[in-house]
Structures are given as C-alpha cells and as structure tokens.
Amino acid sequence: MMALEAGLPRTPEPAPRPKFRRFAEAVDKTLALLSARARGERVAGHEFPDLREAYLRLSESGDPGLQRYALVNVESDRMTNSLNTLREQIFALPRLSR
DSSP: OHHHHHHGGGSOOOOOOHHHHHHHHHHHHHHHHHHHHHTTOOOOGGGSOOHHHHHHHHHHSSOTTSHHHHHHHHHHHHHHHHHHHHHHHHHHSOOOOO
C-alpha cells in the first residue's frame, strides 16, 4: 500500500478500473478473516475469496501501457502473494484455545 501511495501521485490519473473494487473487497475480506482466525475464531478455508483470481481479473483490465495501471498491477500482485502466504502461515498455527 505504501508503494501505491508513493507512486500514484506521479502518474497520470486515468479512471479507476471497476475490477480494482472487486480486488480491494477481496483483500478486505481476506484481512478480516485472517484477523478472526488469528484471534482463535473458527474460519474455514473455503470462506476466503480467491485473491489470485481477483488479481488476474484486475491485471487483465485497463490499458497495460499506462504507468499507473502497471504500478497497481505490480503492487496488487505483491499484496496477493503476501496475503496468500500469510493465510498459509496462519492456518499452519495450532488452534488457539479460548
């Protein structure tokens, strides 16, 4: 997110892509579910959105030649990788007792 905030003001401002909203919603839901799981709540793997699919749809939308879209594509891929890895790590933790 910090890279996006740093890079976006320096690029031309095309309209936000509609697929970005779907990706952002998937990230938000993933973070909420990971937080719940880390607090010891029961969260099943099937409840998580498919971040990779949301990312792929985002990266295929818009003009790939625009620097602003290129930055978002790179950084959203990094977010997807990081959150998917964090999910694996949290699910590997022993269940926390309440």
